[in-house]
Amino acid sequence: MTTYNQLAGLRVNYVSSDPTLNTGNEGQVWYNSTTGTLRALVQLQAWSSAGNMNTARQNLAGEGSQTAGLGFGGKTTVVVNSTEEYSGYTWAAGGNLGTARDQLGGAGIQTSGLGFGGATTVVVNNTEEYDGSAWTAGGNLATARYLLGGAGTQTAGLAFGGFSTGDVLSAATEEYDGSAWTAGGSLGTARYGLAGAGTQTAGLGFGGRTTVEVGNTEEYDGSTWTTSGSLNTARRLLAGTGIQTAALAFGGLTSAPAVTAVTEQYDGSVWTNSTSMTTARRNLGGAGSRSARLAFGGFTTAVTAATEEFNSTIFSPATGAWASGGNLPAATTAGGGVGIQTAGLCAGGEIPSPQSVINTIRTYNGTSWTNVPGTLTTARQQMGAVGTQTAALFFAGNAPPGDLSVTESWNGTTSSPVNSMNTARRDLGGFGIQTAAIGAGGTSPTPSNRTDVESWNGTSWTTATSMTAARRAMGNAGTQTAGLIFGGNPGGGVIATTESYNGSTWTTVNSMNTARQSLGSFGTQTLALGAGGGPGPGPAATALTEVYDGTAWSSAIPLTTARQALKGNGSNGNLGFLAGGEAAAYSSATEEWTLGSSAAGTASTLTTS
Numbered sequence: 001m002t003t004y005n006q007l008a009g010l011r012v013n014y015v016s017s018d019p020t021l022n023t024g025n026e027g028q029v030w031y032n033s034t035t036g037t038l039r040a041l042v043q044l045q046a047w048s049s050a051g052n053m054n055t056a057r058q059n060l061a062g063e064g065s066q067t068a069g070l071g072f073g074g075k076t077t078v079v080v081n082s083t084e085e086y087s088g089y090t091w092a093a094g095g096n097l098g099t100a101r102d103q104l105g106g107a108g109i110q111t112s113g114l115g116f117g118g119a120t121t122v123v124v125n126n127t128e129e130y131d132g133s134a135w136t137a138g139g140n141l142a143t144a145r146y147l148l149g150g151a152g153t154q155t156a157g158l159a160f161g162g163f164s165t166g167d168v169l170s171a172a173t174e175e176y177d178g179s180a181w182t183a184g185g186s187l188g189t190a191r192y193g194l195a196g197a198g199t200q201t202a203g204l205g206f207g208g209r210t211t212v213e214v215g216n217t218e219e220y221d222g223s224t225w226t227t228s229g230s231l232n233t234a235r236r237l238l239a240g241t242g243i244q245t246a247a248l249a250f251g252g253l254t255s256a257p258a259v260t261a262v263t264e265q266y267d268g269s270v271w272t273n274s275t276s277m278t279t280a281r282r283n284l285g286g287a288g289s290r291s292a293r294l295a296f297g298g299f300t301t302a303v304t305a306a307t308e309e310f311n312s313t314i315f316s317p318a319t320g321a322w323a324s325g326g327n328l329p330a331a332t333t334a335g336g337g338v339g340i341q342t343a344g345l346c347a348g349g350e351i352p353s354p355q356s357v358i359n360t361i362r363t364y365n366g367t368s369w370t371n372v373p374g375t376l377t378t379a380r381q382q383m384g385a386v387g388t389q390t391a392a393l394f395f396a397g398n399a400p401p402g403d404l405s406v407t408e409s410w411n412g413t414t415s416s417p418v419n420s421m422n423t424a425r426r427d428l429g430g431f432g433i434q435t436a437a438i439g440a441g442g443t444s445p446t447p448s449n450r451t452d453v454e455s456w457n458g459t460s461w462t463t464a465t466s467m468t469a470a471r472r473a474m475g476n477a478g479t480q481t482a483g484l485i486f487g488g489n490p491g492g493g494v495i496a497t498t499e500s501y502n503g504s505t506w507t508t509v510n511s512m513n514t515a516r517q518s519l520g521s522f523g524t525q526t527l528a529l530g531a532g533g534g535p536g537p538g539p540a541a542t543a544l545t546e547v548y549d550g551t552a553w554s555s556a557i558p559l560t561t562a563r564q565a566l567k568g569n570g571s572n573g574n575l576g577f578l579a580g581g582e583a584a585a586y587s588s589a590t591e592e593w594t595l596g597s598s599a600a601g602t603a604s605t606l607t608t609s
Contacts (some may be wrong), residue, residue, distance in 0.1 A: 061106030062285025105150030149196035195240030239286030336385030384430030475521030526550030
């Protein structure tokens with residue numbers, strides 16, 4: 001019988017544990033001596049047919065996610081103003097645009113969308129904002145244009161390139177703040193029919209046409225465009241999605257000219273070919289992330305309503321697998337966690353025997369936990385926690401018989417009381433650092449679940465803008481001026497809603513794929529992780545892990561141990577940990593995750609011995 005060595009010219013690696021499953025070891029084969037299995041890693045990428053749009057059209061704009069997409073405007077045989085919303089299965093009618101147009105730009109999500117520019121019988125500069133049911137007028141573009149690129153959100157949008165009046169090629173970039181457009185840095189190459197991805201401060205523009213189709217790619221940092229690796233297939237009238245370091249380009253019109261189905265994926269520097277679309281087309285709409293993409297409408301040999309979904313089992317940015325760390329000295333739930341994987345800290349929480357709220361502080365060195373001499377001045381659970389192992393802030397929480405407003409500052413040795421929050425609460429969200437933090441939501445006797453937010457300046461708490469959705473027991477990540485809140489309990493059931501914070505305003509962005517509360521979380525506003533949690537109190541905990549890339553949530557490798565009320569670092573670093581929590585019983589387990597490493601995947605078992 002022919003062996004793998006004879007076929008591939010390589011010996012099978014003999015290992016005691018599976019390697020990190022990422023694109024770096026795609027195609028490798030190994031034997032796991034611990035499990036007695038021969039395994040391999042193959043990236044599976046595929047487009048599959050989905051429910052057709054209600055109205056076939058081309059030249060439309062698209063935004064949102066694969067399970068909550070938005071398509072609007074475009075052209076049938078005439079320019080239209082209709083909007084359609086995608087649920088992950090079918091399209092349904094949404095509110096009409098105020099101005100019918102095609103060849104417009106789009107940004108945002110299904111419940112907070114932005115449409116700008118385009119053409120009626122003339123080139124227009126109109127901007128409209130969508131709230132999930134109706135469009136309202138926003139600030140006009142400074143330069144009327146069509147066939148332009150778009151990226152970002154409703155309150156931080158980006159418009160670039162296109163044709164202005166008289167079919168003059170444009171390199172202009174404009175930035176939207178939720179009410180008005182201002183000039184940004186110009187593209188290096190003026191062009192039209194290009195695609196966009198990313199955010200206002202980390203944008204991506206690719207493809208398009210000058211006098212010929214181009215594959216040029218440029219990255220935007222909030223002020224300047226920089227040239228990066230070109231598409232392998234030069235084209236215009238394509239669609240794009242994702243973020244600056246993980247984007248997808250698909251469809252379009254080549255220099256042949258011919259309609260193409262070619263799909264390419266971008267890793268922050270280089271484009272590589274991926275699985276082609278089922279239906280070649282141009283002038284199409286797109287939504288979603290690089291690993292979970294939606295394509296709809298466009299033109300093949302005629303206007304089409306066809307919808308396709310793209311899914312990938314290995315994607316970027318994602319992460320390596322969870323790895324077991326050292327156990328906590330005692331099983332603990334609902335503590336406060338800060339720091340990074342190699343310098344972590346957990347404070348307070350509740351232990352089961354005897355069942356009591358504690359004031360213990362423990363530090364983690366990446367291998368083991370140690371009880372330190374210093375303690376919280378007030379024993380508590382369900383608190384807000386931000387900062388590092390040597391500079392942390394703990395605020396509010398619960399110590400029977402009531403909720404707390406007490407705030408403490410930890411210097412690595414001693415915890416000292418500082419000014420209290422204005423409102424006592426527990427199960428709140430928190431992100432930031434010791435001297436600049438946000439405490440959001442939570443629950444207290446009146447009202448039971450809160451929307452109100454407080455901001456900490458290193459000395460005192462002041463009232464800040466309230467969240468859109470009341471909630472408690474949510475996940476959180478980021479800084480005081482670039483934060484993220486996701487999931488939680490609004491007061492009966494659980495939600496998947498995600499909100500981003502820019503220091504003054506909350507914006508609803510794409511929801512998590514799975515609604516839950518009491519989840520563990522860490523990361524930044526553009527690269528965050530939520531893991532575990534559950535539908536409510538009791539043993540019904542999940543191990544599900546999701547990663548947010550600044551645009552959409554994607555499923556990743558689950559926790560080894562399903563649990564809820566677990567804690568990790570809520571606001572700092574990319575080396576994450578989650579410790580403690582509960583399912584059927586309280587847990588002492590610690591799991592470590594390197595956020596932002598190579599993309600995650602799933603290995604296939606070839607044989608079992």
